[in-house]
Amino acid sequence: MTRILVIGGGIAGAAAALALHKAGYEPTVYEAHPDTGADIGAFLTLASNGMRALAQFDAAEPVARAGFPITGMNVVDESGTELAAMPLGEPDHPLTRYRCLRRAELATALRAEVRQRGIPVRHAARLRTVTETATDITAHFADGSSASGELLIGADGLHSAVRRWLDPSDAGPGYAGQRVFYGYSTAAPPPSAAPERITMVRGSAAAFGYLVSPAGETFWFARVPGAPVSAEETAEVTPGQWRERLLPLLRPDRTETAGIVAGTGEELMVTNALHLSPGLRWHTGRAVLIGDAAHAASPATGQGASMALEDAVVLAKALRDAPTRAAALARYELHRRPRTERNMAVSAQLTANRAPGPTAPRDSEQPAPRDSERPASRVDEELLHLLTWETPLPDA
Numbered sequence: 001m002t003r004i005l006v007i008g009g010g011i012a013g014a015a016a017a018l019a020l021h022k023a024g025y026e027p028t029v030y031e032a033h034p035d036t037g038a039d040i041g042a043f044l045t046l047a048s049n050g051m052r053a054l055a056q057f058d059a060a061e062p063v064a065r066a067g068f069p070i071t072g073m074n075v076v077d078e079s080g081t082e083l084a085a086m087p088l089g090e091p092d093h094p095l096t097r098y099r100c101l102r103r104a105e106l107a108t109a110l111r112a113e114v115r116q117r118g119i120p121v122r123h124a125a126r127l128r129t130v131t132e133t134a135t136d137i138t139a140h141f142a143d144g145s146s147a148s149g150e151l152l153i154g155a156d157g158l159h160s161a162v163r164r165w166l167d168p169s170d171a172g173p174g175y176a177g178q179r180v181f182y183g184y185s186t187a188a189p190p191p192s193a194a195p196e197r198i199t200m201v202r203g204s205a206a207a208f209g210y211l212v213s214p215a216g217e218t219f220w221f222a223r224v225p226g227a228p229v230s231a232e233e234t235a236e237v238t239p240g241q242w243r244e245r246l247l248p249l250l251r252p253d254r255t256e257t258a259g260i261v262a263g264t265g266e267e268l269m270v271t272n273a274l275h276l277s278p279g280l281r282w283h284t285g286r287a288v289l290i291g292d293a294a295h296a297a298s299p300a301t302g303q304g305a306s307m308a309l310e311d312a313v314v315l316a317k318a319l320r321d322a323p324t325r326a327a328a329l330a331r332y333e334l335h336r337r338p339r340t341e342r343n344m345a346v347s348a349q350l351t352a353n354r355a356p357g358p359t360a361p362r363d364s365e366q367p368a369p370r371d372s373e374r375p376a377s378r379v380d381e382e383l384l385h386l387l388t389w390e391t392p393l394p395d396a
């Protein structure tokens with residue numbers, strides 16, 4: 001049995017622990033937060049590819065129960081004119097159709113599975129650094145403790161300490177050029193809202209998305225180009241003040257967006273869209289990065305969590321099927337780098353296209369749905385082959 005240290009108990013870490021456990025390994029999860037972890041309260045959509053990845057390690061059902069389905073999408077422009085309407089992902093499949101849920105709900109569902117399967121989790125274990133020898137790898141934690149194993153998985157997110165150790169030249173995440181507003185409105189749902197449908201609005205000053213939960217709450221986000229939110233703003237600006245800053249950007253449009261934001265109370269948050277540069281080092285002989293630690297993209301494609309879930313499956317299959325650990329890590333990178341870096345590039349492109357300026361195409365000038373609206377969630381033959389648990393992972 002190979003002892004595997006999983007650093008980070010978020011989406012990628014919990015998923016990797018579940019997939020590795022299913023493949024017969026002995027993972028232990030080390031999570032920095034003392035309890036269940038901090039969460040900015042955002043929601044996310046899990047696309048069909050992410051749901052399919054979850055199904056490979058028998059976790060799609062609890063996640064599906066925690067969220068609600070999205071089976072279709074409408075795209076409208078700033079005048080409220082519908083540009084497109086389409087089904088999303090695998091709408092007819094009860095487990096692999098898109099799901100919407102709060103990030104904390106996803107993390108809770110995955111952690112419950114980890115607990116239920118007897119996988120050890122150590123909380124308040126914040127990794128500081130790593131030492132690697134020919135025979136083992138050791139994680140050193142902020143409280144002075146350490147743990148050794150044969151493999152270490154860096155699933156410690158955007159600001160990964162494992163990545164910093166692996167690649168000291170890594171400059172860390174950069175600002176992608178947009179502020180992302182999130183909110184939940186308990187006011188009456190917008191008149192056009194239909195069950196299980198997400199509406200994407202190509203507004204004049206913001207890319208806006210909204211959908212109504214079965215409980216009648218309107219979940220919404222707005223991506224707005226401009227300067228990053230500063231540390232002072234994060235500390236001092238109240239949800240009500242953020243609402244008043246966002247509303248003037250939405251009111252000129254003839255859409256439902258301003259009404260949704262005006263009906264939102266304290267449940268309104270703002271964060272910066274951050275992303276990594278492609279080409280970072282992903283592994284050594286005994287350490288490997290997954291999830292946001294390896295390939296964080298700005299949120300425009302809505303694929304970060306789904307990509308982390310795919311990573312977990314492919315890494316577990318690679319370790320299970322390759323003749324050596326070195327071959328497994330190389331095979332994992334070979335299969336994951338092109339797809340995840342494509343997602344980073346598409347997301348960066350979509351984010352840049354929202355930047356103001358004469359050369360930037362306005363979204364409303366593009367009649368067809370864009371990639372984020374026709375998401376990279378399509379499970380084609382190649383992806384199906386990579387993800388299906390029973391299918392051996394090809395070596396090239």
Ligand SMILES: Cc1cc2nc3c(=O)[nH]c(=O)nc-3n(C[C@H](O)[C@H](O)[C@H](O)COP(=O)(O)OP(=O)(O)OC[C@H]3O[C@@H](n4cnc5c(N)ncnc54)[C@H](O)[C@@H]3O)c2cc1C
Pocket residue numbers: 007008009010011012013030031032033037038042043044045046047103125126127128155156157158159160161180271290291292293299302303304305306307308
């Ligand atoms: C505004 C926003 C909207 C998004 N919307 C979507 C969406 O709609 N769909 C989608 O698929 N994705 C979305 N994403 C992306 C998604 O949230 C991330 O891709 C996903 O959370 C990555 O999972 P992860 O486990 O790699 O990282 P995280 O979820 O960040 O988990 C990392 C974990 O590691 C722990 N950790 C950190 N440092 C250490 C350390 N030194 N030692 C030990 N533990 C540590 C953290 O406490 C955390 O629990 C969005 C992201 C943002 C910011």
